[in-house]
Amino acid sequence: MTRIWVINPNTTEAMTAAIERSARAVVAPGTVVTGVTSEIGPASIESHYDEALSVPGVLRAIERGEREGVDGYVIACFGDPGLDAAREAAAGPVIGIAEAAMHTASHLGRGFSVVTTLARTIGRAEDLANHYGMQRFCRGVHACDIPVLDLDTDPDARKIVTEACREAVESDGSDVVVLGCAGMASMCAPISAELGVPVVDGVTAATLTVRSLVAMGLGTSKRGEFAAPLPKDYLTGG
Amino acid sequence: MTRIWVINPNTTEAMTAAIERSARAVVAPGTVVTGVTSEIGPASIESHYDEALSVPGVLRAIERGEREGVDGYVIACFGDPGLDAAREAAAGPVIGIAEAAMHTASHLGRGFSVVTTLARTIGRAEDLANHYGMQRFCRGVHACDIPVLDLDTDPDARKIVTEACREAVESDGSDVVVLGCAGMASMCAPISAELGVPVVDGVTAATLTVRSLVAMGLGTSKRGEFAAPLPKDYLTGG
Amino acid sequence: MTRIWVINPNTTEAMTAAIERSARAVVAPGTVVTGVTSEIGPASIESHYDEALSVPGVLRAIERGEREGVDGYVIACFGDPGLDAAREAAAGPVIGIAEAAMHTASHLGRGFSVVTTLARTIGRAEDLANHYGMQRFCRGVHACDIPVLDLDTDPDARKIVTEACREAVESDGSDVVVLGCAGMASMCAPISAELGVPVVDGVTAATLTVRSLVAMGLGTSKRGEFAAPLPKDYLTGG
Amino acid sequence: MTRIWVINPNTTEAMTAAIERSARAVVAPGTVVTGVTSEIGPASIESHYDEALSVPGVLRAIERGEREGVDGYVIACFGDPGLDAAREAAAGPVIGIAEAAMHTASHLGRGFSVVTTLARTIGRAEDLANHYGMQRFCRGVHACDIPVLDLDTDPDARKIVTEACREAVESDGSDVVVLGCAGMASMCAPISAELGVPVVDGVTAATLTVRSLVAMGLGTSKRGEFAAPLPKDYLTGG
Amino acid sequence: MTRIWVINPNTTEAMTAAIERSARAVVAPGTVVTGVTSEIGPASIESHYDEALSVPGVLRAIERGEREGVDGYVIACFGDPGLDAAREAAAGPVIGIAEAAMHTASHLGRGFSVVTTLARTIGRAEDLANHYGMQRFCRGVHACDIPVLDLDTDPDARKIVTEACREAVESDGSDVVVLGCAGMASMCAPISAELGVPVVDGVTAATLTVRSLVAMGLGTSKRGEFAAPLPKDYLTGG
Amino acid sequence: MTRIWVINPNTTEAMTAAIERSARAVVAPGTVVTGVTSEIGPASIESHYDEALSVPGVLRAIERGEREGVDGYVIACFGDPGLDAAREAAAGPVIGIAEAAMHTASHLGRGFSVVTTLARTIGRAEDLANHYGMQRFCRGVHACDIPVLDLDTDPDARKIVTEACREAVESDGSDVVVLGCAGMASMCAPISAELGVPVVDGVTAATLTVRSLVAMGLGTSKRGEFAAPLPKDYLTGG
Structure with missing residues (x-):
């Protein structure tokens, strides 16, 4: 069974539900798609500023997914916020819409x-x-x-x-x-x-792309640029 | 059920069989992949000349597929021979490896x-x-x-x-x-x-791409450039 | 004396005659330009499909020209069909219009x-x-x-x-x-x-370009990519 | 008097001090350069992940600067983290190193x-x-x-x-x-x-670029893309 | 003290005066900007021909500036005439508007x-x-x-x-x-x-760019392409 | 009869003679090629500076050619000095080597x-x-x-x-x-x-290109950018 998380980078749950419906409609049996709403950031993303502030929430969702053994991720906002960072954080593929x-x-x-x-x-x-x-x-x-x-x-x-x-x-x-x-x-x-x-x-396209990559056993290369980030101190800012 | 033809543009049947095996290994149930060997052209493709002479065989295969209601096609040679022409000839998607x-x-x-x-x-x-x-x-x-x-x-x-x-x-x-x-x-x-x-x-990647496109109901745009070719006289050259 | 063939990739002879007239009008004495009509393919070229099916006829014309010692070739269709393949097949220069x-x-x-x-x-x-x-x-x-x-x-x-x-x-x-x-x-x-x-x-421009190349003793490089195609089996497809 | 803040996107204060020294060494009298250490994010930036998590701190620093009437900003990390977002948030120019x-x-x-x-x-x-x-x-x-x-x-x-x-x-x-x-x-x-x-x-180059822009009365265009972000709800994530 | 020459490549002195005023208005104390009118060439530059004939005058002005120890130069015509040549001739930076x-x-x-x-x-x-x-x-x-x-x-x-x-x-x-x-x-x-x-x-932008480069101790690289021209015979053409 | 001038932008006559020999060797009867040595500028061109100073001599040669009814020009230095300006000054084609x-x-x-x-x-x-x-x-x-x-x-x-x-x-x-x-x-x-x-x-290639353009009746477009330069005052600089 393949598990794919479709992460909504904004915090509006109704939108996550609609995204999840779209994604589920196109996958074959054997793939479970789950919509995940970001817990940090803006209610919608309509500027570079909004997008920048949505990224920590995307990364937090991916880190939770990694602990739960998720196979691959979709970042479901057309600005593809945090895509490069998410590829470092995840073992499997991450695709922006x-x-x-x-x-x-x-x-x-x-x-x-x-x-x-x-x-x-x-x-x-x-x-x-x-x-x-x-x-x-x-x-x-x-x-x-x-x-x-x-x-x-x-x-x-x-x-x-x-x-x-x-x-x-x-x-x-x-x-x-x-x-x-x-x-x-x-x-x-x-x-x-x-x-x-x-x-x-993009939501269905990205979901099917992730599914295809998982079917081929492919994920982000961990040679060099997209290796897991080095452990270091982070101030959370209070 | 989705039917995908993986067309081997050269005339070597053993190669078609291997290609078919690779493609079948990655598709989910509900998709039938068939390897098809070109009936015209070179035994292998290693030059622009070989590639050019492989194209009529690729197009003939696609025309046969269209009559049989095939959903989409892979052109399984890394030069992607005849891709644009094939997109005109087919109703569904065509992808090169x-x-x-x-x-x-x-x-x-x-x-x-x-x-x-x-x-x-x-x-x-x-x-x-x-x-x-x-x-x-x-x-x-x-x-x-x-x-x-x-x-x-x-x-x-x-x-x-x-x-x-x-x-x-x-x-x-x-x-x-x-x-x-x-x-x-x-x-x-x-x-x-x-x-x-x-x-x-490319064989598995193209097969899964075709399958995803079919799942989304997408095929080559028939607005303009890739519309079906106009009917006209062709000399077959004897 | 320099011999240049201007190949019409479609099978319409009236068009070849007009092309030949244009090409002959610009060359200096000492150059003989001959219009050659393709023997295989479409009556006119107005799609990728037409173009693909015109290429075998272009290559057959060039192979005949090589046997007759032609110095250079023009491919007289604005899609430049088969240009790379023709460069492998010919010893002298080939130019698309x-x-x-x-x-x-x-x-x-x-x-x-x-x-x-x-x-x-x-x-x-x-x-x-x-x-x-x-x-x-x-x-x-x-x-x-x-x-x-x-x-x-x-x-x-x-x-x-x-x-x-x-x-x-x-x-x-x-x-x-x-x-x-x-x-x-x-x-x-x-x-x-x-x-x-x-x-x-393009017809006159290409004819003069071929003539200039022949005058300089230049033709397609045979080092690597555009060397003569390797001999191999071809199915002609009946 | 022109006030420029040189923002260190990582949280290491010793690095801010060195950056401030470099920047101060090149400006003419009448320009006051202040090094500002980000209060949120990683101790150093060596990945897309680090960079993404440094951006909220950069934006917070700029918002503080705007309240204090700062004329322009340098983002002093070679990945130029958050540059587009910062340009929306600031009235004056923002330059990455x-x-x-x-x-x-x-x-x-x-x-x-x-x-x-x-x-x-x-x-x-x-x-x-x-x-x-x-x-x-x-x-x-x-x-x-x-x-x-x-x-x-x-x-x-x-x-x-x-x-x-x-x-x-x-x-x-x-x-x-x-x-x-x-x-x-x-x-x-x-x-x-x-x-x-x-x-x-880049630190000195960016500081002088900001200073030149201020001298010419130039800042980020507020027509369209880089206008101030729309007010909206943000979850801070706790 | 930094000395910058803003060279007007055309021979119209009134234009030089206006350019000098603009440039002087943006520099801080400690920088002296001087407008210099070319002594050779067209009264205005509105074609490739005009521009080509303005270049010797630009170079002559720069050679005079070098003898006088000028720190950097602006070429104040929007075609940036003679910029590469001027960079060879000058020790310090040269910037086109x-x-x-x-x-x-x-x-x-x-x-x-x-x-x-x-x-x-x-x-x-x-x-x-x-x-x-x-x-x-x-x-x-x-x-x-x-x-x-x-x-x-x-x-x-x-x-x-x-x-x-x-x-x-x-x-x-x-x-x-x-x-x-x-x-x-x-x-x-x-x-x-x-x-x-x-x-x-461009006049003020280039003047401030030159000033910033001088403040950083930067000028055209003399390694290779932009080294001083080799001494050789020149016919002046009478 | 077609008259082509091959302009040597440096002032070394021995080089002009060799260039003229190369160019003459490839043209057909009916074309007269004349090597022309620039009267102003450097003895050889090995820098942007040399090149810039060679341009007035190239333009002067073209202006003389125009008075004598020359059909087209080659600029015979690999930096193609003054090409755009020469195209404004000449009625017929100008080609750089x-x-x-x-x-x-x-x-x-x-x-x-x-x-x-x-x-x-x-x-x-x-x-x-x-x-x-x-x-x-x-x-x-x-x-x-x-x-x-x-x-x-x-x-x-x-x-x-x-x-x-x-x-x-x-x-x-x-x-x-x-x-x-x-x-x-x-x-x-x-x-x-x-x-x-x-x-x-490039010398033979450019000569034959000019000759082909003349044979086709083609020269630089005089619509807009490459129209003849506007008459205006030029200081010759003494």
């Missing part, structure tokens, strides 16, 4: 458009596209201007995101869409049906 | 080394790394100087490949190895055990 | 726009620009939406292509145009006269 | 070599070079294999670092050296004297 | 727009952005279509430049502006005030 | 090595490779450490250059050589014969 979504999208067409929440998060998505080697595939990052926590409550959210996706595909000349927030996972199928292009949700 | 191996390796460390067969194939692997956006991760491509069809028969093959991997990791300062030939799939686990770094085989 | 046109255009201004036939071929032109190092110079690839074989028969073709070139130069801020199809060769001079910018046709 | 050192070195020659502490930090320095556009200038990153906190206590440290610099310049063909740790600041002048090439210390 | 402005702008936001004079100078600014590694930050170069020498005399100049900056920020999605001509230096503060984004003037 | 050699070499193999004269010129060759989009093809630039003017007089020159080429091909894993100085043109054939790889001389 932006990472998985972008790689997945690159298999499906000439180029993809990302639709994210607030405009101020566009830069982070561009940085990640560069970091993962996806700059040729990522033809544009666009904001729908809905705050993360409103995705679930705003009755017009899906319609607004759909229109943002449609405009992105047109203006970028792209043939694939990437949803740029874990809170958009449930919109994936209906938007694809409406626009007629593949739409990629 | 170089593509899958390189993407997979990029999740596991700072950078990978590729170990391939003959030195003359190094350039193609470099081109693919660039094409997939993996140039930052691909720290070097190295030849072990064993012809493809000797990988299975040369009693020293595994030892030679292992040493080539060891030297590649040292000289490139890499922390992951990618095996650059479908014929090396069975060497993956023992080399990893000996070197202590993750070793990625 | 996209390759020659893009390099030529880079000598003439800040950046060029490519105008091609159907929109689905844009991606291939972008890939080639990247492959040849021309991404900085290639400011955009645009479709005129005329199928290849209609370029010769549609009475509005030249007007439509001219307008596409005019719009491309404006929207890209470019100062040079590259015609993205061998079938546009005869439009080169009138479009340049009308727009007042240099317009590059 | 890797950022400043690499930019400075690019003004001085064809290319620079970085000499850092432990080999596992090389990847981070490479990522930063890419992020800042310095990949053409950064010809190599090399480790001297001395832990950060031993730089000050190991009597052979300077000699070892000097030799690592000498070898880096030779093997990279570079003409400038960048010291890859705030703890190496005091070695800058003697190494330069011994090797005969410019040696750049 | 495009170089300094672009580096400075990269510290302040996600990306900058450059607003220059005539459209024909756009290409040079793009080349410099690439050369300095700033292509990711430089989101666009735009012309205001005012000749250099009219910046000072056209009563609408500031308004026109301001509008060009406003449009550039909108169309590029940038958050910082770089003024692309030394003759725009005095417009920096009012445009920033009007647009609400940081606006960078 | 580094430009032509690198483009030519890219048609012949996987990658080329450049062998130049003094080590201090390596950086300029790297910059040009980047500028022309040839960075993927240019696998290394190497010095033979022979001053330009000794290439003709040192009896061991050819042997030393040949050995430098041999070592470059080995260490770079390249399959083509580019000679990095106009003074090496006569060595091209014997080095190729000895090493068994194509060796490219």
